[in-house]
Amino acid sequence: MIQISAAARPHVHLIDHPLVQHKLTLMRKKEASTNSFRQLLGELSSLMVYEVTRDMATQTVEIETPLETMQGTAIDGKKLVFVSILRAGNGILDGVLSVVPGARVGHIGIYRDPATLQAVEYYFKMPKDMQERDVIVVDPMLATGNSAAAAITRLKECKPKSIKFLCILTAPQGINTLYGAHPDVEIFTAAIDRELNDHGYILPGLGDAGDRIFGTQ
Ligand code: URA
Numbered sequence: 001m002i003q004i005s006a007a008a009r010p011h012v013h014l015i016d017h018p019l020v021q022h023k024l025t026l027m028r029k030k031e032a033s034t035n036s037f038r039q040l041l042g043e044l045s046s047l048m049v050y051e052v053t054r055d056m057a058t059q060t061v062e063i064e065t066p067l068e069t070m071q072g073t074a075i076d077g078k079k080l081v082f083v084s085i086l087r088a089g090n091g092i093l094d095g096v097l098s099v100v101p102g103a104r105v106g107h108i109g110i111y112r113d114p115a116t117l118q119a120v121e122y123y124f125k126m127p128k129d130m131q132e133r134d135v136i137v138v139d140p141m142l143a144t145g146n147s148a149a150a151a152i153t154r155l156k157e158c159k160p161k162s163i164k165f166l167c168i169l170t171a172p173q174g175i176n177t178l179y180g181a182h183p184d185v186e187i188f189t190a191a192i193d194r195e196l197n198d199h200g201y202i203l204p205g206l207g208d209a210g211d212r213i214f215g216t217q
Helices: 018-028 034-052 090-099 146-158 172-181 209-214
Strands: 012-014 058-064 069-075 081-085 104-112 119-125 134-138 162-166 186-189
Touching (some): 018 034, 081 146, 090 134, 090 209, 104 146, 119 146, 134 146, 146 162, 146 172
Parallel strands (some): 081 104, 081 134, 134 162
16 A cells, blocks of 8 residues: 655644544535535635644734724735635635635646546636735645646746645545645645545545535536
8 A cells, every 4th residue: 555755744734623523524424415515515624724824924013902002913915825626626615715705716627638648727717916925725635646736837837925735635645646746835634545446536535526515426
């Protein structure tokens, strides 16, 4: 069985908070309805984004309370960008935007051509001023890692200040591939599962995240 490489290990943040783990377990159950799967994914994403944004830059600002002047803390710099890898990444957006409502949103659509096995981009739309922004790429499943690595390669053409990757579930192969292509990108996940099957699905996993979010099974 594939193991996470020693070099990649420090770049992986496993968010093992009991609430996160509880919600993930409910999502994994095959009998979870589309509605509850989507709702749980939203709740899980909003909890996980606290950890991903823990080191956000802040500044001190002077404000007036009803009683006196004080120095408060506020987020510094241009607004954060969440970049969704289509289509399952969209299932994470509502949750993260509920916590960071001012953030901007970008979308990347990439698929693997079955004949050439090359990543083909079919959609790419980012906010302005990407050079001044921090980016969190979102996709529930980091499986083979190929589409995440290709999406981040493309994103780097916009030269954002920083890139992090937020997923719900991954496996050692996905971590090794993403780390190998982009060792500067920290990976945040709620679980590292055992392995991939022959179709690239994570085991034990939760099935096809896109189908479960959108009810397209
Ligand atoms: N994408 C999914 O939706 N599920 C997996 O298990 C792997 C990739």
